[in-house]
Amino acid sequence: MMPQRSLMLTLLSAGLVFGAWQIAGMIPVSYAFPTFLETMSALLRMVLDGTLFVAFGETLKPLLVGIAISAALGIGLGLWIGLSSWFDWLFSPIFIVMQAAPLAALIPLLVMVYGIGLTSKVFVVCIMAMPVIVLNTSGAVRNTPTPLKEMGRSFLGSERDIVLKIILPAASPIIFSGLRLGVSAGFIGAVLAELKITPTGVGDIISYSRSIADYPSMYAAIFSIIVLAVLFLNLLERLEDFLFEGNNRGYASDT
Amino acid sequence: MRTPASEIAVTARRISKNYGAVEALRNLSLDFPRGQLTSLLGPSGCGKTTLLKIIAGLLEPTSGEVEVNGKAVTGPGPDRAFVFQDFALLPWANVLRNVAFGLELRGIARSEREAIAEGYIRNVGLAGFEASYPHELSGGMRQRVGLARALSVDAQVLLMDEPFSAVDEQTRRKFQEDLLSLVQREAKTFIFVTHSIEEAVYVSDQIAILLPRPSRVSEIIRPGGFRNKGADQIRRDPEYLDIVDEIWASLRRYVE
Numbered sequence: 001m002m003p004q005r006s007l008m009l010t011l012l013s014a015g016l017v018f019g020a021w022q023i024a025g026m027i028p029v030s031y032a033f034p035t036f037l038e039t040m041s042a043l044l045r046m047v048l049d050g051t052l053f054v055a056f057g058e059t060l061k062p063l064l065v066g067i068a069i070s071a072a073l074g075i076g077l078g079l080w081i082g083l084s085s086w087f088d089w090l091f092s093p094i095f096i097v098m099q100a101a102p103l104a105a106l107i108p109l110l111v112m113v114y115g116i117g118l119t120s121k122v123f124v125v126c127i128m129a130m131p132v133i134v135l136n137t138s139g140a141v142r143n144t145p146t147p148l149k150e151m152g153r154s155f156l157g158s159e160r161d162i163v164l165k166i167i168l169p170a171a172s173p174i175i176f177s178g179l180r181l182g183v184s185a186g187f188i189g190a191v192l193a194e195l196k197i198t199p200t201g202v203g204d205i206i207s208y209s210r211s212i213a214d215y216p217s218m219y220a221a222i223f224s225i226i227v228l229a230v231l232f233l234n235l236l237e238r239l240e241d242f243l244f245e246g247n248n249r250g251y252a253s254d255t
Numbered sequence: 256m257r258t259p260a261s262e263i264a265v266t267a268r269r270i271s272k273n274y275g276a277v278e279a280l281r282n283l284s285l286d287f288p289r290g291q292l293t294s295l296l297g298p299s300g301c302g303k304t305t306l307l308k309i310i311a312g313l314l315e316p317t318s319g320e321v322e323v324n325g326k327a328v329t330g331p332g333p334d335r336a337f338v339f340q341d342f343a344l345l346p347w348a349n350v351l352r353n354v355a356f357g358l359e360l361r362g363i364a365r366s367e368r369e370a371i372a373e374g375y376i377r378n379v380g381l382a383g384f385e386a387s388y389p390h391e392l393s394g395g396m397r398q399r400v401g402l403a404r405a406l407s408v409d410a411q412v413l414l415m416d417e418p419f420s421a422v423d424e425q426t427r428r429k430f431q432e433d434l435l436s437l438v439q440r441e442a443k444t445f446i447f448v449t450h451s452i453e454e455a456v457y458v459s460d461q462i463a464i465l466l467p468r469p470s471r472v473s474e475i476i477r478p479g480g481f482r483n484k485g486a487d488q489i490r491r492d493p494e495y496l497d498i499v500d501e502i503w504a505s506l507r508r509y510v511e
């Protein structure tokens with residue numbers, strides 16, 4: 001798609017959502033639901049007085065550590081599980097259970113074991129982010145087209161070459177979609193941890209402003225974390241384009 | 256007509272292959288003369304791909320053995336290259352990298368392998384498409400990328416699994432003529448799987464007709480006389496037409 005057209009569509013859809021938000025806030029849907037403009041002015045205030053950056057500094061710590069661990073460990077484990085049926089048998093159930101488990105119920109347990117510090121929060125992020133990364137990676141690796149693997153073998157590729165030059169690139173679109181889902185889940189986990197374990201960072205702004213009924217600030221904090229998540233996902237897409245240029249095969253309607 | 260042993264590039268000896276309860280090949284023996292093109296012809300599902308993969312070392316036979324230049328095959332080797340029926344191109348790599356991929360896996364330095372690949376890209380008529388990705392090519396062009404990749408590694412034996420099945424009739428005829436000149440130019444042994452009787456008779460020095468499962472060679476035909484006539488003359492040659500009829504007569508009872 002043409003870059004300009006795609007930018008215009010993005011702006012259009014953003015305009016529609018924000019417009020609807022503004023109208024819903026003006027009706028109002030609920031006394032606790034501020035308009036878009038009120039939220040933006042609260043956001044601007046928090047940016048200017050620096051509260052937001054301090055808060056992000058806190059929130060990003062468990063988030064980035066957790067996502068880095070989930071991505072590295074998740075792709076590694078997923079690769080292993082996808083390559084060996086024995087590992088699949090051993091580990092897959094764990095991640096399926098992890099993905100299905102109600103996280104909120106596990107948090108008290110984590111706090112009991114790891115206390116209320118950074119470790120517990122990192123764990124929450126990992127529990128949210130890792131299963132989908134592992135399951136996507138292992139599924140994609142397992143489903144590498146057999147002809148491609150046979151081609152690699154027939155042209156005398158070593159095991160290592162076949163994994164690095166055929167299996168991983170072939171799996172990369174699905175691995176990256178797992179990473180995107182994992183990162184989104186990690187963001188949820190990071191905020192959840194701040195709401196459920198100890199109020200710090202963005203989670204603190206959310207719970208504090210709610211307790212004093214400062215709803216514009218609360219929504220501004222939520223909005224800012226969503227924007228951050230979107231930026232992060234965009235960055236991930238850039239990384240994918242950079243690493244695997246051929247993955248980006250355009251839209252079917254482009255021709 | 257017997258061929259001396261040193262003139263045999265590949266020998267399949269009493270090959271049997273079972274997939275669980277399915278007996279695909281039973282006691283199949285066949286010699287492939289050096290520098291010639293041998294076609295494997297037979298009804299669908301009779302085990303042609305299976306035999307080709309066993310020769311390639313991609314599949315283990317249940318019993319029997321394959322020898323290439325007198326040495327038993329235990330796996331893929333530098334003396335054989337495969338042209339895959341479904342191309343097996345890397346979708347994320349451009350034509351140049353795909354063609355050079357066999358050399359890349361052998362650890363040849365980039366500049367060297369790309370120079371070799373460029374030569375073969377030109378040979379198969381894809382000059383100018385080096386930077387294109389497979390999804391930007393037609394089926395016939397993709398097939399030629401697969402062919403160029405197999406040629407680049409300079410193996411003595413080329414294994415081709417229905418290489419022309421994905422192209423239209425005109426392109427197919429063009430490819431068949433190209434294949435004939437390729438066989439003459441490159442001193443390589445070609446093993447060629449096809450469904451088409453005409454194609455087999457047109458391009459082959461030797462045709463092995465396989466019977467349905469469990470498969471073995473029922474007949475070996477060596478079309479001889481018309482080989483050195485011009486490409487357009489072959490299809491009108493009476494011997495060519497007779498052989499096509501003869502093969503059809505022996506295969507038709509399996510096509511019901």
Ligand SMILES: Nc1ncnc2c1ncn2[C@@H]1O[C@H](COP(=O)(O)OP(=O)(O)OP(=O)(O)O)[C@@H](O)[C@H]1O
Nearest residue numbers: 274277279298299300301302303304305306450468
């Ligand atoms: N991986 C497999 N597992 C089980 N059975 C298989 C497998 N591969 C092939 N077969 C069986 O072995 C027989 C021979 O298969 P093969 O692919 O060699 O046939 P073919 O002659 O190449 O057929 P076609 O002309 O349709 O490509 C078939 O009956 C098929 O069902």
Ligand SMILES: [Mg+2]
Nearest residue numbers: 303304305416
């Ligand atoms: Mg086949």
